Amino acid sequence: MSLHIKHLIGLQNVPKEDIEIILKSTKKFKEHFQTSKEKLTDLSGKTIANIFFEDSTRTRTSFELAEKRLSADVLNFSSSSSSLSKGESFKDTVKNIEAMNIDMIVVRHSSAGIPFYLTKYSQSVIINAGDGAHEHPTQGLLDIYTIKEKLGRIKGLNICIVGDIAHSRVALSNLFGLKTLGANVSFCGPSTMIPRDIEKFGAKVYNNIDKAIRENDILNVLRIQLERDAGKNFPSIREYTNYFGITEQRIKNNNENILILHPGPINRGVELSPEVADGNNQVILDQVTNGVAVRMAVLSLLGKN
Amino acid sequence: MSLHIKHLIGLQNVPKEDIEIILKSTKKFKEHFQTSKEKLTDLSGKTIANIFFEDSTRTRTSFELAEKRLSADVLNFSSSSSSLSKGESFKDTVKNIEAMNIDMIVVRHSSAGIPFYLTKYSQSVIINAGDGAHEHPTQGLLDIYTIKEKLGRIKGLNICIVGDIAHSRVALSNLFGLKTLGANVSFCGPSTMIPRDIEKFGAKVYNNIDKAIRENDILNVLRIQLERDAGKNFPSIREYTNYFGITEQRIKNNNENILILHPGPINRGVELSPEVADGNNQVILDQVTNGVAVRMAVLSLLGKN
Amino acid sequence: MSLHIKHLIGLQNVPKEDIEIILKSTKKFKEHFQTSKEKLTDLSGKTIANIFFEDSTRTRTSFELAEKRLSADVLNFSSSSSSLSKGESFKDTVKNIEAMNIDMIVVRHSSAGIPFYLTKYSQSVIINAGDGAHEHPTQGLLDIYTIKEKLGRIKGLNICIVGDIAHSRVALSNLFGLKTLGANVSFCGPSTMIPRDIEKFGAKVYNNIDKAIRENDILNVLRIQLERDAGKNFPSIREYTNYFGITEQRIKNNNENILILHPGPINRGVELSPEVADGNNQVILDQVTNGVAVRMAVLSLLGKN
Numbered sequence: 001m002s003l004h005i006k007h008l009i010g011l012q013n014v015p016k017e018d019i020e021i022i023l024k025s026t027k028k029f030k031e032h033f034q035t036s037k038e039k040l041t042d043l044s045g046k047t048i049a050n051i052f053f054e055d056s057t058r059t060r061t062s063f064e065l066a067e068k069r070l071s072a073d074v075l076n077f078s079s080s081s082s083s084l085s086k087g088e089s090f091k092d093t094v095k096n097i098e099a100m101n102i103d104m105i106v107v108r109h110s111s112a113g114i115p116f117y118l119t120k121y122s123q124s125v126i127i128n129a130g131d132g133a134h135e136h137p138t139q140g141l142l143d144i145y146t147i148k149e150k151l152g153r154i155k156g157l158n159i160c161i162v163g164d165i166a167h168s169r170v171a172l173s174n175l176f177g178l179k180t181l182g183a184n185v186s187f188c189g190p191s192t193m194i195p196r197d198i199e200k201f202g203a204k205v206y207n208n209i210d211k212a213i214r215e216n217d218i219l220n221v222l223r224i225q226l227e228r229d230a231g232k233n234f235p236s237i238r239e240y241t242n243y244f245g246i247t248e249q250r251i252k253n254n255n256e257n258i259l260i261l262h263p264g265p266i267n268r269g270v271e272l273s274p275e276v277a278d279g280n281n282q283v284i285l286d287q288v289t290n291g292v293a294v295r296m297a298v299l300s301l302l303g304k305n
Numbered sequence: 306m307s308l309h310i311k312h313l314i315g316l317q318n319v320p321k322e323d324i325e326i327i328l329k330s331t332k333k334f335k336e337h338f339q340t341s342k343e344k345l346t347d348l349s350g351k352t353i354a355n356i357f358f359e360d361s362t363r364t365r366t367s368f369e370l371a372e373k374r375l376s377a378d379v380l381n382f383s384s385s386s387s388s389l390s391k392g393e394s395f396k397d398t399v400k401n402i403e404a405m406n407i408d409m410i411v412v413r414h415s416s417a418g419i420p421f422y423l424t425k426y427s428q429s430v431i432i433n434a435g436d437g438a439h440e441h442p443t444q445g446l447l448d449i450y451t452i453k454e455k456l457g458r459i460k461g462l463n464i465c466i467v468g469d470i471a472h473s474r475v476a477l478s479n480l481f482g483l484k485t486l487g488a489n490v491s492f493c494g495p496s497t498m499i500p501r502d503i504e505k506f507g508a509k510v511y512n513n514i515d516k517a518i519r520e521n522d523i524l525n526v527l528r529i530q531l532e533r534d535a536g537k538n539f540p541s542i543r544e545y546t547n548y549f550g551i552t553e554q555r556i557k558n559n560n561e562n563i564l565i566l567h568p569g570p571i572n573r574g575v576e577l578s579p580e581v582a583d584g585n586n587q588v589i590l591d592q593v594t595n596g597v598a599v600r601m602a603v604l605s606l607l608g609k610n
Numbered sequence: 611m612s613l614h615i616k617h618l619i620g621l622q623n624v625p626k627e628d629i630e631i632i633l634k635s636t637k638k639f640k641e642h643f644q645t646s647k648e649k650l651t652d653l654s655g656k657t658i659a660n661i662f663f664e665d666s667t668r669t670r671t672s673f674e675l676a677e678k679r680l681s682a683d684v685l686n687f688s689s690s691s692s693s694l695s696k697g698e699s700f701k702d703t704v705k706n707i708e709a710m711n712i713d714m715i716v717v718r719h720s721s722a723g724i725p726f727y728l729t730k731y732s733q734s735v736i737i738n739a740g741d742g743a744h745e746h747p748t749q750g751l752l753d754i755y756t757i758k759e760k761l762g763r764i765k766g767l768n769i770c771i772v773g774d775i776a777h778s779r780v781a782l783s784n785l786f787g788l789k790t791l792g793a794n795v796s797f798c799g800p801s802t803m804i805p806r807d808i809e810k811f812g813a814k815v816y817n818n819i820d821k822a823i824r825e826n827d828i829l830n831v832l833r834i835q836l837e838r839d840a841g842k843n844f845p846s847i848r849e850y851t852n853y854f855g856i857t858e859q860r861i862k863n864n865n866e867n868i869l870i871l872h873p874g875p876i877n878r879g880v881e882l883s884p885e886v887a888d889g890n891n892q893v894i895l896d897q898v899t900n901g902v903a904v905r906m907a908v909l910s911l912l913g914k915n
Contacts, residue, residue: 033406037350045647047675061380065352065405068378073678075671096874099898100675101643264401288404338711342655366685370657370710373683569706593709
C-alpha cells in the first residue's frame with residue numbers, strides 16, 4: 001500500500017484510492033494504540049519538523065503525539081522562537097531547517113499556499129496543518145474517518161457544514177474529501193459567511209438550519225471565531241445562536257439521528273448548546289482520538305515514500 | 306509490588322504500605338541511574354501529559370526527566386500554550402487531551418482540588434504536581450526519602466516545618482506522609498503564617514526558632530514568597546530573617562546535628578543564611594536528585610496499574 | 611579514538627589531534643545520516659541539558675537534533691523558563707539541574723567565561739554553545755569541516771574573516787581552530803570593528819575588501835547585527851555595504867574561486883548581496899548540514915569520556 005501523492009497539501013486533488021488507503025491505515029493505527037502498548041517504530045531514525053506560524057494546541061499536539069508514537073525525532077518551531085524575528089526570510093528559515101536533514105515538515109501558516117510553495121524548493125515531505133482559509137487536510141480526513149466509523153460508509157450520505165464557510169479551511173477540506181468518496185455536501189450559515197461562488201463546487205446552500213438538520217445525515221458545525229466574526233459578519237453572537245445554533249430542541253424537532261461533528265474548541269452556548277456539546281448526537285472526542293490515528297497513517301505512509 | 310492507590314492526589318490518605326513500596330522503588334531507581342546507563346523501558350509505549358497551569362521549572366523538569374528515563378512519550382502543556390486562551394473550559398481542555406489516548410496526566414494548578422476533580426471524569430492516571438495550598442505529594446515523598454536516606458529511619462523522628470505553613474502545600478504533604486510513617490511533625494513561623502486550626506492534626510507549634518532547632522532532628526525550611534508575603538504576613542523580610550532565618554550561629558548554639566531540608570529555590574540570606582545554604586547540615590541537592598527517582602517510582606508503579 | 615579535552619569551552623587550547631579526531635568522526639556521522647535511517651544509540655541512557663540564556667533557534671536546534679539522533683534524553687531550558695526569574699542565582703540553577711544526574715550541559719550565555727566557570731563546580735561535561743564575544747567552538751569546527759570538505763585541506767589556506775570582529779565569538783573560534791591546523795587567518799572590517807590588539811594573534815588585517823578577496827581562498831562573512839551596530843560602529847548600513855558587502859561584481863573582479871562561508875542568519879543585501887547569498891561560491895547550507903554532524907561528533911566523543 002503506497003500513495004500516489006508525495007505531499008499532503010489539500011484533499012482537492014487526492015485520488016479516491018489514496019484516501020481509502022489512509023482510512024484503512026488509520027483503522028490499523030487506532031486499533032493498535034487502543035489495544036497494545038508496544039512501541040511502533042515506523043519512523044525511527046526519521047526527523048520531523050513541526051513549523052507552526054499560527055498558534056494551535058490541538059493540531060500541533062495531535063501531530064506531535066502521532067510522530068512520537070511512530071518513534072520519529074521531533075523538532076518544534078513556532079514563529080516566535082524562529083530566526084524570523086532576526087529578520088530572516090521565511091524561505092531562508094525553512095531552507096535552514098531542511099539543511100539539517102529533515103525528512104518531513106508539518107506546517108501551519110496564516111497564508112493560503114505556503115505549504116504548496118514549500119514543495120517547490122524543498123526536498124522534504126510537506127504536510128499542510130492548515131493554511132489560511134485554504135485547506136486543513138488531516139482535519140478533513142479525521143472527519144471522514146469518524147463519519148465512516150459511525151455510519152459505516154460515506155457514499156450517498158448527506159453532510160451539511162454549518163457556520164463561517166467563507167473563512168474555513170475545514171469546510172473546503174471536508175468538501176473535497178467527502179465529494180471524492182461520493183457524499184453530498186451542503187453548507188449552511190448567514191449569507192455573509194457563504195462564499196458567493198460556492199455553487200460552482202456543486203454544493204447546496206441552506207439559509208435555514210432546521211431544514212439543514214432535516215435533510216442531512218451529518219452536520220459538521222464550525223467554530224464561530226468570537227473575537228473576529230461578531231458585529232462584522234452578523235449583528236451579534238446572540239443573533240447567530242438564535243438562527244444557527246444547534247440545540248436539543250432543533251434536533252428533536254427535525255432529525256433525532258443527526259450526527260454532529262465539531263473541530264473544536266467548542267464555544268458552548270454559541271454554535272452548539274451545552275446539552276448538544278455533551279449529548280448523544282455528537283462525536284467530538286472521537287474526532288480527537290481519530291485525529292491522532294489519521295495523522296499516524298498520513299505520516300507513516302508519506303514517510304515511506 | 307503494586308499500590309492500593311490508583312492516582313496520587315495527596316499523601317493524606319495514602320496507606321503506609323503504599324508509601325513504603327514507593328520508597329523501596331525509589332531506592333532501586335536511584336541506584337539504577339547512578340550506576341547504569343542502560344535505558345529503562347518501564348513506560349515505553351505509554352503517553353504522559355504534563356499540564357502545568359502554574360509555572361514551575363524545577364518540578365516540571367524533574368517529572369519530565371523521570372518520564373523520559375522510563376521511555377514514555379511526553380507531551381508538555383502550559384496554560385499559555387493551551388486552548389484555554391481560546392475560551393475553552395478547563396474540563397474541555399483536559400477531556401480533549403485525554404481523548405488522544407493519554408495514559409497519565411501530571412497536573413499543577415493554583416486551585417486546590419483540581420487533580421482530585423480530574424479523577425472523577427478522566428480515564429487517565431492523575432498525579433498531583435501541586436494544587437494551590439493543598440498538597441504536593443511527590444515533594445512530600447522526596448523529603449521523606451531524603452530523611453530516611455540520611456538518618457536511616459522515619460519512625461520516632463522529630464521534624465519541624467518552618468515558614469509560611471498556611472500557604473504551603475509542601476507543609477501538608479510532609480505532615481501527612483511523615484505522620485503515617487510514625488514521625489512527630491511540628492511547625493514554626495510567625496503566627497500570621499500558622500493556620501489557626503493546625504493543632505487538630507496533632508502538630509506542635511513553635512514560635513521560637515531556637516527552641517525548634519533544639520527539640521527537632523530535622524528542619525524542613527520553606528521558601529518565603531518574597532513577592533507575596535513581606536509587608537502582609539510580617540512587617541519586613543529583615544524581621545522575618547531576624548526571628549526565623551536559619552544561621553550557622555543558631556545551629557551551633559542549639560543543635561549541631563540538625564538536618565536541614567529546603568524545597569528550593571532558596572532565598573539566600575532570607576530563610577537560610579548563605580553559609581547554611583551551602584553547609585554540612587543541608588541536603589538540598591540530595592532532595593533534587595531524589596526527586597527524580599521518587600517520580601520514576603510513582604510513575605512506574607501507577608503506570609502499571 | 612578519545613579526546614584529550616574533557617569539555618569543549620573554546621578552540622584556543624584544543625590540541626590538533628583532538629580537532630582531527632572530531633573532524634574524522636563528523637565525516638562518519640554525516641555519512642551515516644545521509645545514507646542510513648538506522649537510529650544511533652551512542653548516547654542512549656544519557657541526559658543532556660540545553661541551557662540557553664540567549665535566544666538561538668539555529669544553534670539550539672542543531673544541538674537538539676544531534677542529541678536526539680544519538681538517542682540522548684534531552685531537556686531544554688531558556689532564561690525565561692528558568693527559576694532565575696524567581697531570584698535564584700545562576701549557580702544555584704545550574705547546580706539544581708545537575709543534581710538531576712545530567713551527563714552533559716550545552717550552555718549559551720551573553721557573558722564570556724560562563725561555560726569555563728561551570729567546569730569548576732560541575733560534574734557534567736560542559737559544551738560552550740557561545741559565550742559573549744569569547745568563543746563558539748562548534749561553529750568554528752563546522753566552518754573548518756566545511757572548508758576541508760570543499761577544498762580538501764586546511765593547511766596553507768588563506769582565510770579572511772569579514773565584519774564585526776571585535777564582537778564576534780565566531781571570529782575567535784575560527785582563528786584558534788584554523789591556526790592550529792596550519793591555515794593563515796586574517797580579518798577585514800571597519801577599523802571600529804577590529805580589536806586594537808588583534809595583531810598579537812599573528813593575524814593580518816585588511817581595510818579593503820577587494821584586496822581581501824584577491825589574497826584569500828576563503829571568506830567567512832559575519833552577520834552584521836543591524837539592531838546594534840549601525841550608527842554606532844559605522845555611519846550607516848548602506849555605507850557598510852558599499853565598503854564591505856560581498857557582491858558578484860567584487861567576486862568576478864578579484865577571485866572567482868573564493869569560497870564564501872556565513873554563520874547565518876543572513877542579512878541579504880547587507881553583508882552579502884542576494885546573488886552571492888544564493889550563488890555558487892557560498893556553502894551556507896552545507897555549513898548548516900555539517901553543524902549537526904559536527905555536534906554529533908563532539909557530543910558522542912565527550913559523552914564517552
